[in-house]
Amino acid sequence: MNNDQLEGKWKQVKGQFKQKYGDITDDDLTYSEGKFDEMIGRLQEKTGKKKEELKEEISNL
Numbered sequence: 423m424n425n426d427q428l429e430g431k432w433k434q435v436k437g438q439f440k441q442k443y444g445d446i447t448d449d450d451l452t453y454s455e456g457k458f459d460e461m462i463g464r465l466q467e468k469t470g471k472k473k474e475e476l477k478e479e480i481s482n483l
Contacts, residue, residue, distance in 0.1 A: 428477055 436451050465476050 424474075425477075428481065431481070 432455070439446055439451070462473055462476055465471070466473060469476070
């Protein structure tokens with residue numbers, strides 16, 4: 423999965439959350455994106471794998 427695909431999936435999920443929980447703001451969603459990026463960074467640090475490898479593993483789960 424490339425970055426464009428991952429971004430597209432995230433936008434779909436974000437849209438679904440906005441539909442289900444109308445009171446969620448873009449700030450909340452930006453925060454969760456930041457936490458995801460932080461998690462990827464920590465995984466890179468611990469495993470030594472590339473960002474793309476980790477995103478692919480996550481998408482395969």
